[in-house]
Amino acid sequence: MKRNVLPGLPLSLGVTLFYVGLIVVLPLAALVFKAASLGPQDYWAIISSPRAVASYRVTALSALAATVFNLFFGLALAWVLTRYRFPGWRFVDALVDLPFALPTAVAGIALTALFANNGWFGSLLAPLGIKVAYTPIGIMIAMCFTSLPFIVRTVQPVLEDLDPALEEAAQSLGGSDWAIFRKVILPLLTPALLAGLSLSFARSLGEFGAIIFIAGNKPMETEITALLVFIRLEEYDYQAAAAIASVLLITAFAMLALTNLLQARALRYTIRN
Template identity: 80%
Template sequence: MRHRRVLPGLPLTLGVTLFYISLIVLLPLGALVYKAASLGPSAYWQIVASERAVASYMVTAGSALAATLFNVVFGVILAWVLVRYEFPGKRLIDAMVDLPFALPTAVAGIALTTLFVETGWIGQFLAPFGIKVAYTPLGIMVAMAFTSLPFIVRTVQPVLEDLDPALEEAAQSLGGSDARIFRQVILPLLAPALLAGTSLAFARSLGEFGAIIFIAGNQPFETEITALLAFIRLEEYEYQAAAAIASVMLIIAFVMLALTNLMQARALRYMSRG
């Protein structure tokens, strides 16, 4: 008896998938690359290597790296608490993790700015210590960390839920300390998911725009991100320059994702051998 498939066969599903990817992903990226390539090597390099553009790369990449590293630590702790402990308000906190996905980024930027200005609910307590968040690079990091945190938590959380408690119990019976058990038993099992979440969080931080422009101050060479510089070039009708600047961030994102996938594949192979 021939098994009846619930979904259509490979030719139809593959065709629909390729059509969707081409329409939503490849076509816009192809247009971006084509527009940037129409400049020619000399003009392209002059735009992407300009002093202002390089400064925006440094601000964007540096802030994204700092926000991602913060989220790796805080996100793992948050996922651990949500999985391993029961406490009042747990469901509310778990739901709030997804808030950056549902909240428009512009609204998030306005809310963060309101909180962290010197007269804001949080900023007023930081000001006496000389800590200024709004309109500084630190504000950019805060906005990036806010919008990218769910990627870490939601990739690590399912792995923690599926971990076999017998592994930890065996390690404890052998005299392993809590820190050593986490480092040598739990962390290697989390590594593939953590790498995936880290790459997604970093890529999201690189491309974030709405949540940043309100809190950053947008000062060239200081708090101007690359996405804003590309937007400024669009407003000036310099479409090729905007495409060239955007292509740099696209290349960085692709290289980062490729390296992360390579590291993730090696971690999976290491786990399978173990």
């Protein structure tokens, strides 16, 4: 009889469900119940206020721009780390995980120091009329920094596991490098890319510490939704905070659900072909 390392199913399942319920479901349920305590009219008035709508726009557009940038840069970085070995390779590979380990507030302070008008990068951009700190561009850069590892670390293992024989067969049939990437490699990477994109976008939506130092936090212009939730909490307006936070929660769940659907279709396409 095969022995399992973990305890039996009832105990393992019970511990897992208890952990998920205590750490994940309970806080989310508290948020939903707090928002539900508002009437439909009050709830709609809070989440559709001009300041809230402006924060949604700033957050969503910045997160979308950061995710699109990370799609190309993250894929290129994962490709380089997988296909090439160069001096300092391990150092660069370790740097990818830095946003995971670095406190987001520290990242925000560092980015502000770099991109302020008197910073290393900001002083070079200022004469060109490009201002990064305290603008939406700064928000995008902070989101790019904190969400990049999600794409690299989801794509990198798939690239490492790709069978070289597939590319060699395509080359023997006269396929160009671009055709091989587009018709052979990219379809196999699509499920991992979708997972990385959804995680990157969701992380960008909820990012707080790295953004508030570089954003300027000007209402209607550079104020993100997470900061507006924090402001409502400081005002002891817990119902408004829960209502606005529920919009982020619904958006994140919708994004993950859509991504799972696209992943399932991509996997079926890959299996058929």
